[in-house]
Amino acid sequence: MKRFDYVRPLSVADALAAYTPGAAYLGGGTNLLDLMKIGVMQPDTLIDLGRIAELDAIEMLPGGGARIGALVKNSDLAHDRAFAAAFPMVAEAILAGASGQLRNAATIGGNLMQKTRCTYFQDPHSPCNRREPGSGCAAREGDNANLAVLGWSDACIATNPSDMCVPLAALGAIVEVQGPGGRRDIQIASFHFLPGDQPENETALQPGELVIAIRLPAEAAAFAKNARYLKVRERTSFAFALVSVAAALQIEGGRITAARLALGAVAAKPWRVTAAEELLAGQSPTQEVFARAADALLEGAKPSGENGYKIELARRAVVRALQMSAAGTPKRMPALPASSFAEEASHV
Amino acid sequence: MSYSISLTVNGDQRRVELDDPRVTLLDLLRERLDLTGTKKGCDRGQCGACTVLVDGRRVNSCLSLAVTLDGADITTIEGLADGDTLHPVQAAFIEHDGFQCGYCTPGQIMSAVGLISEGHAGEDPERVREGMSGNLCRCAAYHGITEAVIDATRRMAETSERKSA
Amino acid sequence: MxxxxxxxxxxxxxxxxxxxxxxxxxxxxxxxxxxATYAADNHPDGMLYAVYVPATIARGRVTHLDTAAAKAHPGVVEVFTPKNRPPVVGDPDKKPFMFAIPIEVLQDDTVRYAMQPIALVIGETLEAATEGARLLKPQYEVEPARTGFDAEPAKRAAAGPFGRPAEVVHGDTEAGLSQAKQTLDVTYDTPAQYHNAMEPHAIVAKWDGDKLEIDTPNQAIVLSRGFYAFYFGIPADNILIRSPYLGGGFGSKAVPYSPLVLAIAAARKLDRPVKLVLTRAQMFGPVGHRGATRQRLRIGIDGEAQMTALDHVSTAIVDSFDSSFPEPAANASQGLYNASSLHSLMMVVHNDIGVPGAMRAPGEASGSAALECAIDEMAEKAGMDPLEFRLKNYADVEPGTGKPYSSKALRECYAEGAKRFGWAGRPLAPRQMVDDKGFLTGWGMGTALFGAPMFAxxxxxxxxxxxxxxxxxxxxxxxxxxxxxxxxxxxxxxxxxxxxxxxxxxxxxxxxxxxxxxxxxxxxxxxxxxxxxxxxxxxxxxxxxxxxxxxxxxxxxxxxxxxxxxxxxxxxxxxxxxxxxxxxxxxxxxxxxxxxxxRPPEDAARHAMYSHGAVFAEVKIDPVLFQMRVTRLVGAFAAGRIINPKLAESQLMGGMIWGISFALHEEARFDKRTGRIMNTDLAGYHIPVNADVQGLEVITVHEDDPYVNPLGIKGVGEIGVTGTVGAIGNAIWHATGRRIRHFPIRIEDLLA
The missing domain is CATH 3.30.365.10 (Aldehyde oxidase/xanthine dehydrogenase, molybdopterin binding domain)
Known part of the structure; x- marks a missing residue:
């Protein structure tokens, strides 16, 4: 690991003041420190946000929304009763990610900033346009079975690995950032960038800008009764998704009145297509309707390598997630959150 | 540049002078504080062997920089037993043969202690399995681990009931 | 008297x-x-940290290392490269003993596989040595890597591992196949797998004159003394190896590997104790692995479903400079089923990879995986229950040799296991069982077999x-x-x-x-x-x-x-x-x-000696998403006298979970262009987590064996892997009707 200077500001203002080009903000460290160890990130200065008390609050807002400080730990948010009751699929997605230990350390802001797991991005000896602009994309003809099928470019086929971001995208979360130029809000849909020909531009953050909170709008809480996250993976737990789906519905009198839908692990950002949601509105919650929504969500999907299976898997997962959400949010968090086997009786 | 931090490690207050901010909590414990019970299995948060409690919560000590922990209360496997009396989780791991080679065991045990205090798994085997899935065991003593965690959970609940009664 | x-x-x-x-x-x-003190827990006074620099190409030459940058890093004490390598006396390219392999200790600038050591950096702290190693930024003259089964035409292996023959022939399988009423001809692939003991390979080496003390996890402590004596030109008695606890071995900690020898050499050169611990990624190269196999199995049966031929040809990927360890998968077909003709043959394809070696049930694991699935396919063709088919072809004496077994309670294993599992009434046809949650449910079985050797x-x-x-x-x-x-x-x-x-x-x-x-x-x-x-x-x-x-x-x-x-x-x-x-x-x-x-050679000549077992698996599979879970595994094993039932049960369970891992998870994924493995970490190289394991049951069937050794002990360390892989593969077929002829079996295979 490259040597760095270490500073520990006590306020957002001090953190911003400490920023110099080449510096990095440190949250829980579960992603950044890992990337520093393998030489992918090499900050000159680490600005440790851990003591900034103003970033560590979960606020349920009047009217039904919520504001989550960037330094709130993943596990604290997922287990916050009021939050989980209002936004169950966010809680379920968080609990489907990583491990208990990692969730205790990882922050909400850090989760939002998570880097791709593409093995070539993680390997400083491989060409990677995202890590080293202009060097090429080794994944394109390489080990790409779990890479993008949507929104990719010839320059980059990476995926965003976050679970949490998928329901946040579906629910239209807002990212509050603060930088040298002051505070601003960024819609989550605009926060992560598709690669295009500049995959190194990963997010809408400007140099020195810092995520300080995530807000969920009041209308997002209206989906609490029918909201599920589904994650398909190669182990029963502690594995990144092959595909994942956040699906939320409002159902009145047997008809869907509103829907929210997003896919994870298929693109460089959580994949949301409002046309697919609009297609569901006014319909009965049937498999056929769900399948049409899935097709709409996956429109334009194409393999970027040996990953064509993900398109069909995603289509099926969307239908399943919508069925699960139509069946209702379970009263208690499933034993295996977001798993196909969530409801299965256990054998000892 | 040198960094001076103060830590409580297994109940002892310690002042640690760090000449290098790159030192992780794991390497601090193992290479500088002579607390080698905590193990390094992957150094990347992917195996759980390095699990310790920081301020009562289980975390991967390999992904935590020591310099960030000024004032923290650390519990490692060495600090779990009360003298010669094993912690119920330690005793249950022996009784249920929840390990073979023993290398992942300190991390498994600290993770189990953390899981039990989180209180979300209870005695439900499926929740225990899920809750312990951040701790890999290549000997694959998972069956015994799950039994041990459930058994310890039960015993600890009984003890605390007795205490409160 | x-x-x-x-x-x-x-x-x-x-x-x-x-x-x-x-x-x-x-x-x-x-x-x-x-x-409990593992090797890396030792910290003698004055100890230095060593970190080796791994090759990031699979074949070629190192042309440049930025030693100046590394040396300039604060805390870096020394940088060893081929130009100033610490002396190793014995020829590293030789094989001093049967189990030893050629090692790379900076003797030249050649790269023969990715992750090979190409430099060693010594630091006062681990942090300094680690960064020093990164700063070397190697440059190479790259040669095209040979990767996969298509790298060259398969050749007949010179010999199998452990001095066993590459080919065993009993009778004429071609004739047996041509006379058969029904035949099967299938090919199964198994991937390269890496041991990944939780404890990475580690060494703390300390010299005192020409006396050497080393703390290192080792499965053959006294034997290894001889290896190190060879490399350092000192009498074996001058070497003390301490290895009170190994954090897992699985076959990967029996011989001295390159990084360990390098660390000892550095300690001698610097006259200070040196500690070297492999990173997890470095365990995918110089410390052995289970070679990938492609196995063709041909089986013939007569009108009574009696096997007329069992022909098993396994092609294994081996390295390009030693080639001593073709994964002996075809061996698995000897000793088990009563086929009237039996043929097994080992072939090899050379790749630019580290030397493969013994990994828990070497040969038996991969071979059994393919064999037990093929047996299931043959039973299906014969329209028979797979257990009934196996009983029909039960061998009362060792097939081919005709030797009596020293003991063989396999019938009891079948019976006890089937009873506990509830095998009776299993529908013959696939895709018949759906549970109350809608999961496709399948039941499969496999026979477990492992030799019962004795050493000295x-x-x-x-x-x-x-x-x-x-x-x-x-x-x-x-x-x-x-x-x-x-x-x-x-x-x-x-x-x-x-x-x-x-x-x-x-x-x-x-x-x-x-x-x-x-x-x-x-x-x-x-x-x-x-x-x-x-x-x-x-x-x-x-x-x-x-x-x-x-x-x-x-x-x-x-x-x-x-x-x-x-x-x-x-x-x-x-x-x-x-x-x-x-x-x-x-x-x-x-x-x-x-x-x-x-074991006296005459005892070995008189009897065939094996542990046996039967493994029954239940899988549940999401009918739409094909997410899979092994919900029940029952293994019944007869392994002679069990000294400690609790510990034996744990080992057998561990082996069975290795079977789950083999069937559903483990696989080194190579980039065919570079020959490098791209999932050299535990997030990418999957082994089962706790939630992958439920419903495990082990039965040990009593067996008195008066011939195997005076104590009547066989062994339980490896047999659990065998049988289980096939049982799971067969259960997946039974649940879905799909025969997937490679491992691991993935969601995308069932979706296709």
Whole structure:
């Protein structure tokens, strides 16, 4: 690991003041420190946000929304009763990610900033346009079975690995950032960038800008009764998704009145297509309707390598997630959150 | 540049002078504080062997920089037993043969202690399995681990009931 | 006379109070309190940290290393490259012993596989050495990497591993196939797998003149001394290896690998102790692996479903510079099914990879995976229940050789396992069972088979004046429970309760305990301990029988029973005396017994010796998403005498979970362009997590084996992997109707 200077500001203002080009903000460290160890990130200065008390609050807002400080730990948010009751699929997605230990350390802001797991991005000896602009994309003809099928470019086929971001995208979360130029809000849909020909531009953050909170709008809480996250993976737990789906519905009198839908692990950002949601509105919650929504969500999907299976898997997962959400949010968090086997009786 | 931090490690207050901010909590414990019970299995948060409690919560000590922990209360496997009396989780791991080679065991045990205090798994085997899935065991003593965690959970609940009664 | 004594004192061994008991691990407290000391936990004064730089190409030459940058990094003490390599005396390109492999210790700038050491950086701190290694930024002259089965045409292997022949022929399988009523011709692929013990390979090396002390996890402590003696040109007696606990071995910790030798060389050159611990990524190269295989199985059956031919050709990917270890998968078809003709052949394809080696059930795991699936396919063609088909082809003597089995309770394993699992009534056709949650449910089975070898070991047993015992052998506990099971055997041989016996092990200055491998360690080291204890008791008996003041005076001709610290006359138990009293009157000197164990070649020639088992698996599969879970595994095993049922059960379960891993998870993924493995971490190289395991059950079927060795022990370390992989593959077919002929079986395979 490259040597760095270490500073520990006590306020957002001090953190911003400490920023110099080449510096990095440190949250829980579960992603950044890992990337520093393998030489992918090499900050000159680490600005440790851990003591900034103003970033560590979960606020349920009047009217039904919520504001989550960037330094709130993943596990604290997922287990916050009021939050989980209002936004169950966010809680379920968080609990489907990583491990208990990692969730205790990882922050909400850090989760939002998570880097791709593409093995070539993680390997400083491989060409990677995202890590080293202009060097090429080794994944394109390489080990790409779990890479993008949507929104990719010839320059980059990476995926965003976050679970949490998928329901946040579906629910239209807002990212509050603060930088040298002051505070601003960024819609989550605009926060992560598709690669295009500049995959190194990963997010809408400007140099020195810092995520300080995530807000969920009041209308997002209206989906609490029918909201599920589904994650398909190669182990029963502690594995990144092959595909994942956040699906939320409002159902009145047997008809869907509103829907929210997003896919994870298929693109460089959580994949949301409002046309697919609009297609569901006014319909009965049937498999056929769900399948049409899935097709709409996956429109334009194409393999970027040996990953064509993900398109069909995603289509099926969307239908399943919508069925699960139509069946209702379970009263208690499933034993295996977001798993196909969530409801299965256990054998000892 | 040198960094001076103060830590409580297994109940002892310690002042640690760090000449290098790159030192992780794991390497601090193992290479500088002579607390080698905590193990390094992957150094990347992917195996759980390095699990310790920081301020009562289980975390991967390999992904935590020591310099960030000024004032923290650390519990490692060495600090779990009360003298010669094993912690119920330690005793249950022996009784249920929840390990073979023993290398992942300190991390498994600290993770189990953390899981039990989180209180979300209870005695439900499926929740225990899920809750312990951040701790890999290549000997694959998972069956015994799950039994041990459930058994310890039960015993600890009984003890605390007795205490409160 | 002494012969008779020794025969008599075997009695308490058979019926002793220690063996056969589910004693909890004697090292349990050390392991749950963090006090068990693994190699990397050592920290001698003045110790330096070594980090090796791994090649990031699979084939070519290193043309540049930025040593100036590395040396300039604060805390970096030295940078070793081929230009200033620390001396290694023995030729690293030679194979000094059968199990050794050529090593890379900076002897030149050649790269023969990715992750090979190409430089070594020494630092005052781990952080400094790690960054120094990164700063070297190697440049290369790259040659095209040879990767995968298509790299070259397969060639016949010169020989199999362990000196076994590459080809075994019993009868004419081509004729058997052409005469068959029905035939099967299928090809199964298995991937390269890496041991990934939780403890990375590690060494702390300390020199004192030409004496060397090393702490390193090692499955063959005394043997390895010889390896290191060769590399450093010193007598083996000058080397002390301590390995009290191995954090898992699985076959990867038996020989000295390149990074370990380099660390020792650096310590000698710098005259300071050096510690080197591999990173997880570095475990995917220089420290062995299970080679990938492509296996063609051809089976023929007659009208009665009796096998007329079993033809198994396995092609294994091997390295390009040693090639001594083609994964011997085809061997799995010998010794099990009663085919009237039998042929197995090993082929190889050379790649630019590190040397493959033994990994838990080497050959048997991959071979059994393919064989048991092929058997299931043949049973399906014959329209028979897979268990019935296996019983139909049950071998009562070893197929081909005609040798009787030393014991074989496989029928009982089938019966007990099937009963516990509830196999009866299983629909023959696939895709018939759906559970109440809608999951496709499938049941499959496989036969487990593993040889019951014995190696050579020595031991020493001492009866102390206070009547307690001390036993010594340089055994290795890598988790299987040697500290406990071997002590149980020793305690019985000394007629003492377990807590009255001190067991010293895990250090190379003790008598050679042999190799912890091949599932033969308990039989071998245990056999030596038993012989040593027996010898000590014989000497004690001689003392008592010759002592007019002893109640046992003159009873030497009837022999003795040693029990609970007292020696009894075998035919008159009213005559007895405590050990301590006998020793006290004889002058208070401790009594030493010595013993050794090895299987006489004539015993091996007379009988075929195997552990057997039957594994039954239930899988549940999401009918739409194809997420899979092994919901139940029942394994019934017959493995001779079980010294400690609790520990044996744990090992068998561990093996079965390795079967889950093989079937559904493990796989090194190569980039075909570069020959590099792209998932060299535990997030990418999947092994099962806790949530992947539920409903595990192990049954041990009683087996008395009078031939396998004096203790009747076979071994349980590896057999659990065999049978299980096939059982899971077959259950997946039964659930879905899909035969996936490669491992691991993935969601995308079932979706296709």
């Amino acid at each position: 002494s012969d008779r004594v020794s025969e008599t004192v075997t009695m308490p061994m058979r019926f002793g109070s220690n063996s056969g008991q589910s004693v909890t691990r004697r090292d349990g407290i050390a392991k749950v309190t963090g006090r 070991a020595q031991a020493r047993a001492v009866l102390r004046p206070d009547g307690t015992g001390l036993v010594e052998t340089a055994a290795a506990d890598m988790g299987q429970g040697a500290w406990t099971a071997l002590a149980q055997i020793a305690a019985d041989s000394l007629g003492l309760p377990l807590d009255k016996v001190e067991f010293r092990s895990g250090s190379s200055d003790l008598p050679d305990g042999g190799v912890a491998g091949g599932s033969g360690h308990t039989a071998t080291a245990g056999g030596a301990l038993h012989a040593a204890g027996t010898d000590a008791i014989r000497r004690l008996g001689e003392l008592a029988a010759a002592d007019p003041q002893s109640p046992l005076f003159g009873t030497g001709n009837q022999g003795f029973v040693a029990r609970d610290g007292r020696l009894y006359a075998a035919r008159d138990e009213s005559r007895s005396e405590a050990y301590a009293d006998i020793i006290a009157r004889a002058g208070g000197q401790e009594i030493e017994g010595k013993g050794s164990a090895a």
